[in-house]
Amino acid sequence: MIESAQRLAWRLAPQLIALIIILILCRLVFPGFYSIEFQNGRLYGSLIDVLNRGAPVALLAVGMTVVIATKGIDLSVGAVMAICGAVAASSSVRGDPLVLTLILTLGVGLICGVWNGFLVSVLNIQPIVATLVLMVAGRGIAQLITEGAILTFNDPGLIFIGSGSFIALPMPVVTWLLFGIAVAVLLRLTALGLLIEAVGINRRASTLSGIRTPVLLMAAYMLSGLCAAIAGIIVAADIKGADANNAGLWLELDAILAVVVGGTSLLGGRFSIIASLIGAMIIQAINTGILLSGFPPEFNLIIKAAIIVIILVIQSPKVQGVMTFLTVKSARKRDVEQTAQ
Amino acid sequence: MMQSNDEILSATAIVKRFPGAIALDHVNFSLRRGEVHALLGENGAGKSTLIKCMTGAYRRDEGSLRLDGVEIDPRDPLDAQSLGIGTVYQEVNLLGNLSVAENLFLGRQPRRFGLVNTREMNRQARALLANYGMDINVSRSLDSYSVAVQQVVAIARAVDLSGKVLILDEPTASLDAQEVEMLFRIVRGLKAKGLGVVFITHFLEQVYALSDRITVLRNGQFIGTRETASLPRKDLVTMMLGHELADAEKELRAHQPDSGNVRFEFNGYGKAGKIKPFDLSVRKGEVVGIAGLLGSGRTETAQLLFGVDKPDSGTATVAGKTVSLNSPRAAINEGFGFCPEDRKIEGIIGDLSIRENIALALQARRGWARPLSRSEQIALADRYIKALDIRTTDREKPIKLLSGGNQQKAILARWLATNPQFLILDEPTRGIDVGAHAEIIRLIEDLCAQGMSLLVISSELEELVAYSSRILVLRDREHVAELTGGAITTQNIVNAIAASGSEKAVQ
Numbered sequence: 001m002i003e004s005a006q007r008l009a010w011r012l013a014p015q016l017i018a019l020i021i022i023l024i025l026c027r028l029v030f031p032g033f034y035s036i037e038f039q040n041g042r043l044y045g046s047l048i049d050v051l052n053r054g055a056p057v058a059l060l061a062v063g064m065t066v067v068i069a070t071k072g073i074d075l076s077v078g079a080v081m082a083i084c085g086a087v088a089a090s091s092s093v094r095g096d097p098l099v100l101t102l103i104l105t106l107g108v109g110l111i112c113g114v115w116n117g118f119l120v121s122v123l124n125i126q127p128i129v130a131t132l133v134l135m136v137a138g139r140g141i142a143q144l145i146t147e148g149a150i151l152t153f154n155d156p157g158l159i160f161i162g163s164g165s166f167i168a169l170p171m172p173v174v175t176w177l178l179f180g181i182a183v184a185v186l187l188r189l190t191a192l193g194l195l196i197e198a199v200g201i202n203r204r205a206s207t208l209s210g211i212r213t214p215v216l217l218m219a220a221y222m223l224s225g226l227c228a229a230i231a232g233i234i235v236a237a238d239i240k241g242a243d244a245n246n247a248g249l250w251l252e253l254d255a256i257l258a259v260v261v262g263g264t265s266l267l268g269g270r271f272s273i274i275a276s277l278i279g280a281m282i283i284q285a286i287n288t289g290i291l292l293s294g295f296p297p298e299f300n301l302i303i304k305a306a307i308i309v310i311i312l313v314i315q316s317p318k319v320q321g322v323m324t325f326l327t328v329k330s331a332r333k334r335d336v337e338q339t340a341q
Numbered sequence: 342m343m344q345s346n347d348e349i350l351s352a353t354a355i356v357k358r359f360p361g362a363i364a365l366d367h368v369n370f371s372l373r374r375g376e377v378h379a380l381l382g383e384n385g386a387g388k389s390t391l392i393k394c395m396t397g398a399y400r401r402d403e404g405s406l407r408l409d410g411v412e413i414d415p416r417d418p419l420d421a422q423s424l425g426i427g428t429v430y431q432e433v434n435l436l437g438n439l440s441v442a443e444n445l446f447l448g449r450q451p452r453r454f455g456l457v458n459t460r461e462m463n464r465q466a467r468a469l470l471a472n473y474g475m476d477i478n479v480s481r482s483l484d485s486y487s488v489a490v491q492q493v494v495a496i497a498r499a500v501d502l503s504g505k506v507l508i509l510d511e512p513t514a515s516l517d518a519q520e521v522e523m524l525f526r527i528v529r530g531l532k533a534k535g536l537g538v539v540f541i542t543h544f545l546e547q548v549y550a551l552s553d554r555i556t557v558l559r560n561g562q563f564i565g566t567r568e569t570a571s572l573p574r575k576d577l578v579t580m581m582l583g584h585e586l587a588d589a590e591k592e593l594r595a596h597q598p599d600s601g602n603v604r605f606e607f608n609g610y611g612k613a614g615k616i617k618p619f620d621l622s623v624r625k626g627e628v629v630g631i632a633g634l635l636g637s638g639r640t641e642t643a644q645l646l647f648g649v650d651k652p653d654s655g656t657a658t659v660a661g662k663t664v665s666l667n668s669p670r671a672a673i674n675e676g677f678g679f680c681p682e683d684r685k686i687e688g689i690i691g692d693l694s695i696r697e698n699i700a701l702a703l704q705a706r707r708g709w710a711r712p713l714s715r716s717e718q719i720a721l722a723d724r725y726i727k728a729l730d731i732r733t734t735d736r737e738k739p740i741k742l743l744s745g746g747n748q749q750k751a752i753l754a755r756w757l758a759t760n761p762q763f764l765i766l767d768e769p770t771r772g773i774d775v776g777a778h779a780e781i782i783r784l785i786e787d788l789c790a791q792g793m794s795l796l797v798i799s800s801e802l803e804e805l806v807a808y809s810s811r812i813l814v815l816r817d818r819e820h821v822a823e824l825t826g827g828a829i830t831t832q833n834i835v836n837a838i839a840a841s842g843s844e845k846a847v848q
Contacts, residue, residue, distance in 0.1 A: 004715070191704050191712035194693075198701055202690045208649065208681060209755065210673040210705035269692045 008274075015262055015278040018311050022282055023047075026289035033292065042165035046288060048173070054284030055172035056081070056231040056248065060255035061262070061276040062180050063224030066187070068259050070220045071200040071268030072120060072127035077228040077255060079138020080112045081248030084232030086145035089153050089242035098157035102233070109229020112138070113222035121217035131221075135252065142244035152241035162237025172234045176277070179230065183223070184273040193271075196220065200268030258283055261311055282311070347373045348410075349537040350395070350426070350506050355404035357390050364390040367404070368563040370556055372506060372537040377528060379540045379552035379569070381581055383746075383774040386558040388541055392508055396428050397421040408505065425505030429495045429512060437484030437491075442466035444483050445498050469497055473527050489520035493527060500531060507531060508539040513547060517634060517800075525551050543774055545574060557581055581775055604794055605763050607646065610655035615641040618654050619820040621813070623763065623794045628785060630809030631798040632834045638818035639798045640682055643767045646796070647679040648672040673706055675763075678756030682767040682798075684745065688752045691741035695733055696722035698740045698751055703758045725754035730780060746777030753784065763794045770804065782808060802831040814838055 036045035119130035187193040262279030357365040397415030415421035466479040611618030648666040681687035814822040814837040822837040
């Protein structure tokens, strides 16, 4: 048990260090960054803001991590968010009870996942192309549902999901924390994590070992669709309306970035959902920090890009190799694995 | 003729350390002009490390390296290449989607007005390959040619670029007999031109057919350099294995007469375009061997039996019950296991640990909801690492870092962990060193004695003869003969493979 905790800490160390450094930088450019207040039964403050605003990307990153671990990618999640937001809004406007609205929306997210999964696992289309289809078509579908307008609703139950609070935390924070940890635990307590990694590293060998690869791939894309549906509900509930044009726009790229910053290789295989969640928080902390710092907004994207480049450079195999070399040199007696062949 | 000034490349007292291990311990190696020098040793002996030190892929820790009497210190393989040392690896390191000519002249294409002069390049490529007695269409993509032709292209490129020393790292591992002969002709030609050739292989016959001298390494130690002509094969094996010799020598197992019940039966089983319908029955505790040339339908037979390909005719019966084997999973549920020919692509999950690779098939059969706990996986892995003598410092090491023989054992372990009734082995001993080779053969015999049924495909006929109680011979995607009992001899197999016409030679 202690051993596995150690392994996890070792795995998460680079992401945690990066997050801490970003938070320190935020404090330097905005002195009030760490102050947290308790008002009207919930917490307020920049840190809470980071957790709250980061919810959509964190949720998308959960599904994206699993899809990327299977050596795939899901470009459609932003569009699926828009579809699901539209479905939720139109269902709410129609007067459906909240439970039905949620079931419908999550169901549509799963169906989007089934579509992607079908293209990838049954028709064997390359994931980047297969999910591009829905990425393009998705916004059109969402516009059809909202009939081109911003569809507003005022069901307090639905709105609560976006802006309510639970044990002093905003609902989106509670949602992504619980969901992300639940998925991470599910994958590691069952054999799913191992099987997903095996498929991502060598699909053919995995099939020959008796793994039902098509089913597993389908499940990965369905999970990604489900994550996008939840994120879509949160975004729609937050603004009390469905905006087919802008909901989730470019968020698929942030989600992929969160996974990469989290240290999961785009080549598939080894993955960590927790690391991706930290990655999502790193990205959101950068966003919020730049916003609060008062830099001219035109610098924001450039600063963000620069910080991300630095994080990726530190994680790159070349730099890691140098770091390993240095640690090996300083502690030569430590039994470090290296191939002697 | 054999003076020291004939030496083109000499390595003296090379030492290479890795954290926790000495990979090369004062190893000497010298290569003469116009000789083929075989570098032999078991996996892990240090052959690859020595080669990598000579080609600059690794930096040596001690020792000196001289080329033409001049001290050299190549920084990387490119540097070594420009000094005159070229290397051709077992897996051809070329770009299959480019044309043959482009591969030959990659990075130094003849230009005209700053653009690649394709016509000139193709002309030069044809001229270059003509030196090797090859007349092929150089504008076709490289992967449209056989591995043998790709090897020759790789050699032509390496020689053209370097021109003093050519290192061949297991070039023949995936070639058939005819292709090997072609390759040898080419190597002899290069030798006559005065090149020094270093030849690494696991096939001892090839060593005797081609090499002038032999250097043997064992566990990173230099064992010795001998003239091939004056080194009996038995002595060579002793040099390579040390004391294990007596065990490694093949003892012919008495062929047991067919007994016991037929457990696995296939009637009229086939798939159009892959393999013609065949009948096959396998008894408990029986090893059925499959012999045939590459492309004769050996692997296709195995894949059909394991459900990788779906049969379009015939029935399969397991223990008297008709079953449908439409996927590997269905076959596994009937107690099948399959060690494929291409370990890297179809066998190992490279980035996963040895532990996870061993546990994988069992885990897949149990389903995702019933995970093997970490401690169960560890127990499983440790048991098979010990039982099969998988040589590794740590069960948590990614399996891709193991040598070929140990990877093969780990994949065998993966299947043994599922306690299979019927194990299909496709070329279980290909590309494996002599020591592991003998161990795997012993393992096949043990499993058979424990009552497991095995189907073994192998190009090494002596090996098949040693452990099979029946041998099926394949030719042109058809099962053409079945040899049993006393009829099982290498000569009979060769005759059956070579026989023309398709009458069945059932003995």
